[in-house]
Amino acid sequence: MATEARVVGNSTIVSTNPATGEVLAELACASSSDVQAAVLRAKQAQPAWEATPPRERVAVLRRFQRLLCEQRDQVADLICREAGKPAVEALTTEVLVILDAAEFCIHNAHDFLREEPLPHANLAMKTKRGKLLREPFGVIGIISPWNYPFSIAATETLGALVTGNAVVLKPSEFTPLIALELQRLLLAAGVNPDLMQVVIGEGPTGAALIESPIDKLIFTGSVATGKRVAEAAARKLLPVVLELGGKDPMIVLDDADVEIASSGALWGAFMNAGQTCLSVERCYVHRSLYENFLEACSNKIAKLRVGNGIGSEVEVGPLIHERQLRIVDEHVRDAVIHGARLLQGGKRLTELGPNFYAPTLLADVTRDMRIIREETFGPVLPVAPFDTDDEAIRLANDSDFGLAASVWTTNRRRGEAMAKQIKAGTVMINDVISCFGIAEAPHGGFKLSGIGRTHGKMGLAEMVQVKNVDTDLLPGMPKVWWFGYGEQFRQQMNGFIDLLFARSWGKKLKGALRSAGLLRRGNRI
Ligand code: NDP
Numbered sequence: 198m199a200t201e202a203r204v205v206g207n208s209t210i211v212s213t214n215p216a217t218g219e220v221l222a223e224l225a226c227a228s229s230s231d232v233q234a235a236v237l238r239a240k241q242a243q244p245a246w247e248a249t250p251p252r253e254r255v256a257v258l259r260r261f262q263r264l265l266c267e268q269r270d271q272v273a274d275l276i277c278r279e280a281g282k283p284a285v286e287a288l289t290t291e292v293l294v295i296l297d298a299a300e301f302c303i304h305n306a307h308d309f310l311r312e313e314p315l316p317h318a319n320l321a322m323k324t325k326r327g328k329l330l331r332e333p334f335g336v337i338g339i340i341s342p343w344n345y346p347f348s349i350a351a352t353e354t355l356g357a358l359v360t361g362n363a364v365v366l367k368p369s370e371f372t373p374l375i376a377l378e379l380q381r382l383l384l385a386a387g388v389n390p391d392l393m394q395v396v397i398g399e400g401p402t403g404a405a406l407i408e409s410p411i412d413k414l415i416f417t418g419s420v421a422t423g424k425r426v427a428e429a430a431a432r433k434l435l436p437v438v439l440e441l442g443g444k445d446p447m448i449v450l451d452d453a454d455v456e457i458a459s460s461g462a463l464w465g466a467f468m469n470a471g472q473t474c475l476s477v478e479r480c481y482v483h484r485s486l487y488e489n490f491l492e493a494c495s496n497k498i499a500k501l502r503v504g505n506g507i508g509s510e511v512e513v514g515p516l517i518h519e520r521q522l523r524i525v526d527e528h529v530r531d532a533v534i535h536g537a538r539l540l541q542g543g544k545r546l547t548e549l550g551p552n553f554y555a556p557t558l559l560a561d562v563t564r565d566m567r568i569i570r571e572e573t574f575g576p577v578l579p580v581a582p583f584d585t586d587d588e589a590i591r592l593a594n595d596s597d598f599g600l601a602a603s604v605w606t607t608n609r610r611r612g613e614a615m616a617k618q619i620k621a622g623t624v625m626i627n628d629v630i631s632c633f634g635i636a637e638a639p640h641g642g643f644k645l646s647g648i649g650r651t652h653g654k655m656g657l658a659e660m661v662q663v664k665n666v667d668t669d670l671l672p673g674m675p676k677v678w679w680f681g682y683g684e685q686f687r688q689q690m691n692g693f694i695d696l697l698f699a700r701s702w703g704k705k706l707k708g709a710l711r712s713a714g715l716l717r718r719g720n721r722i
Contacts, residue, residue, distance in 0.1 A: 443600030599643030
């Protein structure tokens with residue numbers, strides 16, 4: 198039974214339901230010349246869109262938001278079927294996130310794009326007025342993964358469109374139908390079809406998008422692909438945002454509530470079957486709570502319902518494909534061979550379908566295990582004890598990744614103090630992953646987890662180029678710093694520097710007298 202979308206004869210891909218293996222569609226792949234043509238069409242359409250007042254662009258987003266709200270069941274159902282995630286998660290972590298991201302753009306795009314006055318502090322520049330303009334790049338290429346096939350592609354597309362860009366989106370080969378659904382909604386909301394195009398295909402289609410004349414690339418995916426993308430982009434100095442993998446630590450301090458923290462750990466590790474860049478991938482628990490925490494997690498895991506995500510009762514769905522399942526299995530086996538205690542799961546659930554893996558709890562994991570060093574991206578909660586806060590911070594920072602982290606404590610100050618010492622793009626106190634659903638919050642990582650930010654104002658800032666426009670208010674006056682140098686001018690400038698920056702008032706006064714003739718300077722060329 199087919200469980201992965203795959204290239205057939207190099208010209209089509211097959212989209213399948215990862216829970217059942219059912220074929221959902223067979224789609225034609227875009228060739229390099231198709232990608233090139235799509236980008237050229239986008240380039241032609243973009244200037245008129247850029248010239249459209251932001252208010253009208255916002256109105257299109259408002260219509261998109263309304264349509265998505267009305268048709269949310271249909272969209273969520275498709276996400277369930279093509280990505281395999283539970284119905285509730287399709288609604289909360291995909292549809293709701295995008296309704297809110299649209300709301301953010303609707304309320305903030307206009308102010309964000311407003312011209313910003315730029316005051317000039319330097320006395321020498323007081324005859325000028327500056328302002329900053331935020332202008333679209335042109336065509337934004339978006340390459341997106343399968344794990345949040347709607348919310349990642351849509352957040353980036355909405356930000357690009359509202360700031361006046363056109364978009365060419367290359368979704369993962371495993372979730373093309375969801376990208377087409379996003380396109381359908383945007384077109385129904387009034388977006389010109391050339392402004393939002395989807396190019397279907399595998400990695401080579403993404404590579405062709407990077408080689409095409411796009412003006413910026415927003416890439417979300419693994420570190421390995423991200424490095425290849427960065428190399429290809431560097432060859433043509435294409436600006437890129439890279440949202441890459443994570444190995445997020447969760448730290449449970451000695452004053453934490455074990456009931457709360459264990460439920461949080463479960464959701465953080467098993468939501469979307471652990472296939473979330475912000476998943477809890479390592480859990481460090483203070484030794485005084487360690488065994489209680491493991492027992493609470495083990496008892497709660499036994500209650501999780503695993504199965505086909507369609508329907509409201511399932512909590513953990515399938516993995517996306519067999520390759521992902523193999524990685525998870527290898528990490529769990531490696532951990533057990535190296536001394537980890539397997540307390541729950543650790544096996545495939547073939548009776549449920551092709552891609553199911555049991556929610557797994559591992560205790561006593563150590564840094565020499567793959568499960569602590571590499572991104573697992575599956576339903577596994579690896580737990581280790583620590584003795585002091587300093588040790589917990591050292592363990593949390595002992596990783597090549599730095600996407601997010603969480604600290605669990607009943608003392609807010611203590612949690613926030615620890616957050617300052619953790620090297621990650623986001624640190625949550627007493628929750629996990631939900632930062633992705635805060636439309637105002639920037640999303641992005643330290644270290645190998647990426648470059649740049651999406652979401653919020655920082656995400657909008659990635660979609661524009663800043664132009665500085667500076668106007669001299671005395672156009673008939675030659676500037677003092679122009680040619681016609683000489684000893685007297687040098688003395689005057691020294692006096693001017695003293696006037697501005699000398700520490701004593703006496704020196705400042707002398708500087709003012711020495712520089713007095715600057716404006717009437719002769720010998721100009
Ligand atoms: P991949 O890196 O395998 O793929 C990401 C995208 O890149 C896909 O659309 C893929 O196409 C495409 N691609 C593959 N090869 C190339 C290439 N040579 N040039 C251009 N594009 C290419 O990641 P996954 O789809 O497996 O997603 C999971 C990864 O994404 C995890 O590491 C996860 O942590 C990370 N991620 C990061 C997030 C963040 O915000 N930091 C959010 C979500 C996920 P195809 O699928 O067709 O091969």
